[in-house]
Amino acid sequence: MRGCLGLLFGLCVASSAQATLDIEITGAGEHQTPISVVRFGGEERIAGQTISSVVSNDLLRTGLFKLIDPAGKAPHEPGDVRYVEWAGVEALVIGSVRALGDGRAEVRFRLLDAVRQTELIALAVTARSDQVRAIGHRIADLVYEKLTGSAGVFSTRIAYVNREGKQFRLVVADSDGYGEQTLLSLNEPIMSPAWSPDGKQIAYVSFERGHATVFVQSLATQKRTVLADFSGSNSAPAWSPDGKQLAIVLTRDGSSQLYLVGADGKDLRRITFSETIDTEPAFSPDGKTLLFTSDRGGKAQIYRVAAEGGYAERLTFEGGNNFSPRFSPDGKSFVYSQFSGGTFYIAVQDFESKQVQILTPGGWEKKPSFAPNGKLILFATESQGRGILATVSSDGRVKQKMVAQRGDIREPIWGPFLKQ
Amino acid sequence: MKKLILGLVLANLLVACASEPIEEETQAPTAATEPAATEPAAAPAETATAAPAPEATEAAAPVVEAAAMPTETSVHFPFDVDAVQAEDRATVQALGKYLSENRASKVRLEGNADERGSSEYNLALGQRRANNVKKLLVLSGAAESQVTTVSYGEEKPRATGHDEASWAENRRVDFVAK
Structure with missing residues (x-):
């Protein structure tokens, strides 16, 4: 009996499905922070998603943010940002991904205050290339925490x-x-x-x-x-x-x-x-x-x-x-x-x-x-x-x-x- | 789906009729308010050959043919109620008597609930329904050791619709011979 269960179980473990959801959001928070999440330099689609899209979707789902389309602008470093182009945006997420050749990638990300023109967070992490979703959730947690004062739950399960x-x-x-x-x-x-x-x-x-x-x-x-x-x-x-x-x-x-x-x-x-x-x-x-x-x-x-x-x-x-x-x-x-x-x-x-x-x-x-x-x-x-x-x-x-x-x-x- | 449910109900009626004189209509939605058999639509001609006259059932004492175990039948319950209904007592008592006369026989009572409630509450409710049927079986002569109970709560619905007919069918204790 035990062995049978173990076998059944072994066959079923760790099967995973990607992109299996259709998500619909209604309503909005009392105050929505206008934020723009720029496509990360060098980011690739993995299972149909990029780091920046994971971050965008996480923030969008809270109802506390208004996602502003970067409209073609694609700065990846603070030096590339011309703040005059970001009128109406309060916060800006930029970053880049660099493949390290050993199946790992380095992800650099910054959260910028577009009104005060200051850097709020700067972070570089190295992770396996197939962990982009986890990294995206972690970045969304950091952004959420910085801008709302509450801990983010995007990395939870x-x-x-x-x-x-x-x-x-x-x-x-x-x-x-x-x-x-x-x-x-x-x-x-x-x-x-x-x-x-x-x-x-x-x-x-x-x-x-x-x-x-x-x-x-x-x-x-x-x-x-x-x-x-x-x-x-x-x-x-x-x-x-x-x-x-x-x-x-x-x-x-x-x-x-x-x-x-x-x-x-x-x-x-x-x-x-x-x-x-x-x-x-x-x-x-x-x-x-x-x-x-x-x-x-x-x-x-x-x-x-x-x-x-x-x-x-x-x-x-x-x-x-x-x-x-x-x-x-x-x-x-x-x-x-x-x-x-x-x-x-x-x-x-x-x-x-x-x-x-x-x-x-x-x-x-x-x-x-x-x-x-x-x-x-x-x-x-x-x-x-x-x-x-x-x-x-x-x-x-x-x-x-x-x-x-x-x-x-x-x-x-x-x-x-x-x-x- | 409707046809399947009706088929099951009919099968139940046939089995019940073949082995014992009881078992009225298998729970119309309003059955709780109508203790007497109201001659439901589900009494078509095909049962006429074997079935005794339905009028005879109500007052009949639980007389049991000892030939076959009267299982594979069910009793039904109103919403959020776990007490065996008056119209089902004779069915249960007949089975209790049968078990008292056939000590080698065993029965499993499977309690079920409709989906209106939390899954855990319904698991508890199904267990209480099965337990109450067991109590009546033991009062009717069955030994404790002949009767086991299990609850499936709302997890194994026989009818899957979100309507009173489906819910009524799912508020049920099934008798399964072991």
Whole structure:
């Protein structure tokens, strides 16, 4: 059995797809910084993309920038820039790529303040020539951070499940949906991927043993271990911020209840003791509390409980049913999916004011999660009968849909910042 | 797709009718409000040869032909409800009695849910539906060891439409002989 799985898995690992998305952006930020990203000198198309196009698209998707066409101007060094030609542009990205002959390339990039006519960032990096996308994302992160004051999330990754007929694939991709990598492919359902805080492992639910079982898989080695395989359903893994334990949901004692378990699968402790459904635990950033979904009040609503258990406080009262809570990175609010009048909406509630904001127009919108900088929310929705990825800015202003070319996308979750 | 679903429903009816007298219409959307069988459109002539008169079913005690295991049938649920419905109790009780008389027989109860909810909530709901059917089976004479449960939540929809007919079909516990 093991060998068979290993073989199946080996065949599926590291298959990747390029340019599989159709991206549509609507809305704009309150203030948009006019910026021009000039084609880099010597840059080549790799998988249909150049460094400068990766940078442009990243910035465009935030809704915070207005991309100004360089209109044929192509400076690559600060000395080439004639600022009088860039009226109306506040920031300018220029650079060049030089092949080093050993499969590596040197990328030089500068961010210029076109109003003050000063250099804001200058950087040279050497990387493998096939890593242009990663370099582009890194440059976009630096530009975004310099111009907005918030950390960029373009270099982070997302995970989701792609369902195509009976085939389920667990997929990791760049934050813009490109660079898909299949971690696991099964003819049984896969659910609820969850990133470890260091971004090195993913916990998820698989039905390959005939019932819902929680696995943990290393992204680097692809090694898989079973975290929970009790009778009944084992599901809804969520990592504690220190990565030492996970909250999971088991039905071994009857209805779905919350448990804590060590990342090594030991030291199982039950947290909730209801006769009803308790599921979808999510740790607060400080690790002290859990949000979860429960129908203990008759309908599915969001509750909060101390991580060691105890009294659970109901947090949601609006809409019909509320599901899938996740904390914002600063711990001040939480995002969830509200089912009301036959439609799912993405909503955010502030802990202190208790104010609820509906961020989306409504649809089949499920499983929201914050980007690690708290500025964007990723969720699953539907477009023309297909399950797709979508994002909305945390103020609801900018929306984006990403349509994969095959299959239905489900269960997305945004990964953490990676320590460089 | 519609035809396929209807075919499955009919197959269910035929199997159910052949082995036991119960099983009314397989869950019309409004079934919860109509406990009595309402003689659905799905009673075409082709079943007439084998099927007993539908009127006889309602008050009938769970009398079971011990010849074949009455499996490969299903019970259905209203939206976000996990309790076995009144019209399905006789079906479940009949199977419980059969299992009590055939201790070597085993059944797996597969709980399912429609897609209106989160996947995890629906996994939990499907498990509760299967668990509740199991409780009734055990009350009806089955041994715990004869009955296993599993939930597929919304992950294995039999009907894939986004409409009440599909959702109703997917809110279901299937009985599978082991």
